[in-house]
Amino acid sequence: MGMETKTYRGRVEVKADGEQGEFSAVFATLNVIDHDEDVTVPGAFGEQRVLIEPWNHNYQAPPVGRGTITEDGDQAVVNGKFFLDTDAGREHYTVVKALEDMQEWSYTFRIVDGDIGMFEGTEVRFLRKLEVIGVSPVTEGAGIDTHTVAIKQKRPLPSHSTATTDAAWDGPANEARARSGEDEAYYKRIFAWRDPDGAPDVKASYKFVHHMVAEGGAPGAANIRGCQSAIGVLNGGRGGTTIPDGDRQGVWNHLAKHLRDADLEPPELKALDSASDGAADGAGDGEGEAGDGKPSGVPLRDVQVQLDILKLSMEV
Numbered sequence: 001m002g003m004e005t006k007t008y009r010g011r012v013e014v015k016a017d018g019e020q021g022e023f024s025a026v027f028a029t030l031n032v033i034d035h036d037e038d039v040t041v042p043g044a045f046g047e048q049r050v051l052i053e054p055w056n057h058n059y060q061a062p063p064v065g066r067g068t069i070t071e072d073g074d075q076a077v078v079n080g081k082f083f084l085d086t087d088a089g090r091e092h093y094t095v096v097k098a099l100e101d102m103q104e105w106s107y108t109f110r111i112v113d114g115d116i117g118m119f120e121g122t123e124v125r126f127l128r129k130l131e132v133i134g135v136s137p138v139t140e141g142a143g144i145d146t147h148t149v150a151i152k153q154k155r156p157l158p159s160h161s162t163a164t165t166d167a168a169w170d171g172p173a174n175e176a177r178a179r180s181g182e183d184e185a186y187y188k189r190i191f192a193w194r195d196p197d198g199a200p201d202v203k204a205s206y207k208f209v210h211h212m213v214a215e216g217g218a219p220g221a222a223n224i225r226g227c228q229s230a231i232g233v234l235n236g237g238r239g240g241t242t243i244p245d246g247d248r249q250g251v252w253n254h255l256a257k258h259l260r261d262a263d264l265e266p267p268e269l270k271a272l273d274s275a276s277d278g279a280a281d282g283a284g285d286g287e288g289e290a291g292d293g294k295p296s297g298v299p300l301r302d303v304q305v306q307l308d309i310l311k312l313s314m315e316v
Contacts (some may be wrong), residue, residue: 156250
């Protein structure tokens with residue numbers, strides 16, 4: 001049987017989780033009569049790997065991404081990723097994100113199993129098993145209640161396991177040793193957050209340094225004190241953080257993973273109100289997310305002097 005296409009319209013919601021270039025779209029609704037007088041029944045899609053086809057199913061051009069389709073309740077969803085290392089992939093990603101609720105989706109399929117019958121008093125074609133070849137953003141659609149769920153941007157960088165160290169921590173010094181002009185893979189080994197509006201090869205696009213960086217810029221182990229200090233910033237210490245509130249959990253997950261790898265229980269992530277209170281207490285040191293792991297207020301050397309004096313007085 002030949003290929004057919006169906007097309008749907010929906011909204012775009014920009015979210016902060018996941019890898020840049022990823023998207024999630026509802027491309028079909030099950031158990032409703034669509035504008036072609038077809039009813040796609042639950043189980044028709046199952047789980048399949050698909051191509052993300054160029055705009056309007058342009059088969060003269062290569063695919064612009066790939067994805068997996070699944071069913072979620074009465075919806076068929078594609079979770080995909082545009083190829084951002086190609087011009088076409090970047091262009092599709094930019095347009096889909098910008099169109100928001102004007103965006104429409106189409107999918108190309110072959111009918112494996114189908115029949116004619118009655119549904120809610122209307123003669124329809126039941127689509128019971130489909131082979132989906134590809135999903136594509138398109139200009140005009142004819143569907144029922146579908147939408148792009150999310151265009152995912154890389155803000156909190158994905159958690160990873162590395163060696164850890166409890167060496168002395170100096171955040172600004174380690175950040176200064178990180179090289180400029182490197183790719184995102186390099187900076188992911190040093191930082192926990194990236195500004196989605198910043199260029200991925202610009203060091204200033206990244207925050208929450210927590211890895212040791214050697215002379216010459218080689219990334220090293222995650223520093224326990226650096227991770228703890230960064231969580232303190234998330235909780236309002238050292239003046240707090242300027243990253244979006246919705247990114248705090250993802251950054252905490254990244255830092256907490258390193259601490260658990262070191263067999264340490266990470267400090268909890270405070271609610272925003274509590275974190276705001278902490279920011280007021282810790283403001284003014286000017287070191288932001290690159291904090292050196294030292295508490296704001298009394299310098300550590302002064303605390304040590306006070307402890308030595310107390311010890312001497314007790315011995316006397």
